[in-house]
Amino acid sequence: MTGQVRTVDGRVAGRRGQETRQKLLDCLREMLSTSPYRDVKVIDVARMAGTSPATFYQYFPDVEGAVLEIAEEMAKDADTLKELVAGKSWAGKSGPTTSEELVDGFLAFWRKNDAILRVVTLGAAEGDKRFFKIRMTVLNAVAKPLAEAVKELQAKGQADKSLDPNAVAGALVSLLASAAEHQKAFTSWGVKVKDLKPNLAPLVYLGVTGKKAPK
Amino acid sequence: MTGQVRTVDGRVAGRRGQETRQKLLDCLREMLSTSPYRDVKVIDVARMAGTSPATFYQYFPDVEGAVLEIAEEMAKDADTLKELVAGKSWAGKSGPTTSEELVDGFLAFWRKNDAILRVVTLGAAEGDKRFFKIRMTVLNAVAKPLAEAVKELQAKGQADKSLDPNAVAGALVSLLASAAEHQKAFTSWGVKVKDLKPNLAPLVYLGVTGKKAPK
């Protein structure tokens, strides 16, 4: 699979080295969630990890390189999001439940990784292919199975066939991502955080099935 | 109204000064659309403007301060977005048209200002109040009148009353913003850029009215 962990100059990292490396990543993650991305400096991360800038550069080419590492870690974790949609039913009473669980699970995941996802989102928007790919991995964990669900409903004649399932799924996932990243915006619209789920879920259900949620 | 333009150390800027200042802003805007935000340096902006870093610091406290300036300019411009919704009808055949024009206008605005909006979005997500406010100004230009439209439809019994109009409007605007910022994501889902509008418009219509778009 992935070869062993290597330093920038090609050596293989041993136990102690991996620990230091991990500590640097942890401190960077911490740093990202407390200061603006633009202000995160190598020297601060190194200081927090109780080591020197030179050590940082032994394991990562620059801040961005280390961020990518964290992001890839998170992208693996995003695999669990698949379960929120795959194999779930959108028919009858279970439909709204599926929708609610999806919204809830997605928001929770985003909240848990908000700092790193912010940077990934920025990188992707700026056209960086590596960040773009990572963002797609996360979104696809939900979008792919969701598109399948829409396709199935269309085939059964239970949804509007004039819409592209990929577009619908993509739009819904985009909505969830945006809502998760900017929860404060909803607060300022008078929608409390705890009301976010009950308001988003019917919209997702509406998007997938094309009809109002039954109550 | 707004006092005259002032330098950081309190002098009032004259004709020449304002020109230099504007040139710096223009170069910064250009810079933002060609390099990652993290890599935009004062010295590069100054060089591009054919002046010195010290001059930059005469007009702006730092890069962020100058970016805020550009963003505020854009926020004013966003006022025109109101017309995409205010006074438009969602009934009958004109509904889908309204929806299409909204999607089209919004995407166009975002595309035109994508570089600065990227930074605003990041700043808002990082919790910076100034950027958050600017982002809300832009989104509210659409979200407020859209929420009004939903309220009216609900009052007439033509839309689902169990949903919070503010939440619905907010969600739809979030969707549009996210789609605009990450058009490439849709491309990778097999949705061509020119198919974005025809796919988003029905979803917006669906969200506002709660029913399928008539064809």
Place this chain on the structure above:
DNA sequence: AACTTGTCCTGTCATGCCGTCAGCTTACCG
């Protein structure tokens, strides 16, 4: 215990950007 080997860390250095200030130049006005 001395030696070897390869990993791991840091002191140091050249380079370049940051942000400030004093002082020079330019434009305007009476």
Place this chain on the structure above:
DNA sequence: CGGTAAGCTGACGGCATGACAGGACAAGTT
């Protein structure tokens, strides 16, 4: 033409960057 305020920059201390060489350290060998 002289005064005044605006406008610009050279120069500087401070700090981050990124590279390297050499020393510390752990683990196994003789």
